[in-house]
Amino acid sequence: MEVSARPRLPHSEIAAPRTLLLGWVLAQVAGAAGTPDRAYNLTWKSTNFKTILEWEPKPINHVYTVQISSGFGDWKNKCFSTTSTECDITDEIVQDIYQTYEARVLSHLPGNLHHTDFVGEPPSANSPKFIPYLDTKLGQPTIQSFEQVGTKLNVTVEDTRTLVRSNGTFLSLHDVFGKNLSYTLYYWRASSTGKKTAKTNTNEFLVDVDKGKGYCFTVQAVILSRKVNPKSPESIFECTSPEKGVFREMLIVGAVVILAVILIVVLSVSLYKCRRGRRGRSGKENSPLNLA
Numbered sequence: 001m002e003v004s005a006r007p008r009l010p011h012s013e014i015a016a017p018r019t020l021l022l023g024w025v026l027a028q029v030a031g032a033a034g035t036p037d038r039a040y041n042l043t044w045k046s047t048n049f050k051t052i053l054e055w056e057p058k059p060i061n062h063v064y065t066v067q068i069s070s071g072f073g074d075w076k077n078k079c080f081s082t083t084s085t086e087c088d089i090t091d092e093i094v095q096d097i098y099q100t101y102e103a104r105v106l107s108h109l110p111g112n113l114h115h116t117d118f119v120g121e122p123p124s125a126n127s128p129k130f131i132p133y134l135d136t137k138l139g140q141p142t143i144q145s146f147e148q149v150g151t152k153l154n155v156t157v158e159d160t161r162t163l164v165r166s167n168g169t170f171l172s173l174h175d176v177f178g179k180n181l182s183y184t185l186y187y188w189r190a191s192s193t194g195k196k197t198a199k200t201n202t203n204e205f206l207v208d209v210d211k212g213k214g215y216c217f218t219v220q221a222v223i224l225s226r227k228v229n230p231k232s233p234e235s236i237f238e239c240t241s242p243e244k245g246v247f248r249e250m251l252i253v254g255a256v257v258i259l260a261v262i263l264i265v266v267l268s269v270s271l272y273k274c275r276r277g278r279r280g281r282s283g284k285e286n287s288p289l290n291l292a
Contacts, residue, residue, distance in 0.1 A: 035123070036059070036061070036062030036063075036107035036108055036109060036122065036123055037057055037059070037060070037062065037107055037123070038107055038123040038124070038125055039055040039056065039057075039064060039105035039107055039123075039124075039125040040055065040056055040057070040125055041054075041055055041056045042054070042055045042103070042105060042125055042126070042127040042128070043055070043127075044127065044128070044130045044135065045086075046093075046130070046132065046135060046136040046137060047136065047137045047138070047139045048136065048137075048138065048139045048160060048162050048163075048173065049090065049093070049094055049097060049132055049136050049162045049163055049164050049176075050090050050162075050163060051088070051089055051090045051093050051130075051132065051136065052086050052087065052088050052089070052090075053066060053086065053087045053089055053103050053105075053127060054085060054086045055085055055086075055105050055125070056085060057085070058085060059083050059085075059107075061109075062107050062108060062109055062110070063081045063082060063083055063107075063108060063109070063110050064079070064081075064082050064083075064084075064085070064105050064106065064107060064108075065077055065078075065079065065080050065081055065082070065105075065106045065108065066078040066079045066082075066087040066089070066103060066104070066105055066106075067103065067104050067105075067106065068089055068092050068101060068102070068103045069101070069102050069103070069104075070096070070099045070100070070101055071099070071100050071101070071102065075104070076092070078092065078103075081108075081110060081111070087103075089103065090163055091163075093130070093132045094132070094162075094163050094164045094165065097132040097133045097136075097164055097176070098131070098132075098133050099131070099132075100129050100130070100131050101129070101130045101131070101132070102126060102127060102128075102129050102130070103126070103127040103130075104124050104125060104126045104127065105124065105125050105127075106122045106123070106124045107122055107123045107124070108122040133176075134226070134228075135228075135229070137229050137232070138173070138221045138222075138223065138229075138231070138232035139160065139232060139233075140232060140233040140234070140235055140236075141157050141158070141160070141183065141219045141220065141221050141232060141234075141235040142157070142158040142160070142235060143155060143156070143157060143158070143219060143235055143236070143238055144156045144157060144158040144203075146217075146238055146240065147240075148209060148215060148240040148241075150211050151208055151209055151210065151211045152206060152207075152208065152209070153187065153205070153206070153207050153208075153209045153215055153217075153240065154204070154205065154206050155185060155187075155204070155205040155207075155217060155219065156203060156204050156205075157183055157203040157204070157205075157219050157221075157235075158203070159172040159173065159174050159203050160172060160173050162176060164176055173221070174203065177223060179201050180223055180224050180225050181201070181221065181222070181223060181224075182199055182200070182201055182221070182222045182223075182224055183199065183200050183201075183202075183203060183205075183219055183220070183221055183222070184197055184198070184199050184219070184220045184222060185197065185198040185199070185200075185205045185207065185217055185218075185219055186217060186218050186219075186220070186234070187207065187209075187215055187216065187217035188215065188216055188217070189209075189210065189213050189214070189215055189216075190213070190214035190215060190216050190239055191213075191214075214239060214240050214241060215239065215240050216237050216238065216239040216240075217237060217238060217239075218234040218235050218236070218237040218238075219234070219235045220232055220233070220234045220235070
């Protein structure tokens with residue numbers, strides 16, 4: 001039985017599919033090598049309205065550009081073509097701290113943001129929404145001054161300045177939050193573990209303490225209307241030295257006593273001189289005249 005031989009294909013027809021396959025493989029390899037990593041884990045870090053956007057991963061063969069929007073699709077470039085994984089956008093959010101902001105991080109090759117080495121838009125990742133007035137955290141308060149005199153302890157908290165401005169002036173936390181901002185004072189005798197608390201809507205405390213006893217204390221800021229992140233970290237604790245207060249009181253009392261003694265001495269000398277003067281004049285008037 002005669003078996004028909006399979007017809008031979010021309011060499012060019014055999015090579016064509018191989019060339020196409022090789023080209024497809026090379027294109028995939030080249031595309032993978034040039035495709036930037038998409039950012040992830042976008043996180044807002046904001047304290048007293050100082051606001052930074054952070055993300056991952058560290059770039060290897062690409063760069064990032066951050067864009068921010070106030071919710072109307074008006075995306076604005078920030079930190080253009082950066083190799084960092086954070087971007088300070090404080091200057092944008094302090095323009096309106098009640099606005100809702102959203103950011104996105106674009107991954108692209110160095111140079112043109114709309115690079116042609118990959119097809120379509122560059123890989124991007126969106127951040128959670130962020131409202132500065134509600135979401136910024138309160139920083140650790142600073143105790144500006146304190147004094148214990150007798151049975152009174154006076155503590156003044158520094159009114160922290162923010163980067164929020166009004167008419168060219170930087171506003172303090174109290175300027176921004178008003179009566180919604182409160183401070184809590186935790187204080188205790190240096191030899192005791194029991195704490196007492198006091199609250200104020202200003203930045204000054206005046207509390208009763210035991211005379212001659214040392215006290216330690218810390219301060220914490222609170223946003224009364226918040227359910228999330230309402231409290232700041234506590235300040236560094238300070239302690240009073242009642243001995244200094246007693247010594248100061250002794251100095252004051254001593255100074256008053258010395259001044260009183262000096263005044264008495266001066267008055268006594270003045271009165272003595274006045275009496276001598278009067279006696280002298282009286283003696284001259286009563287003495288007989290000398291007749292020549």
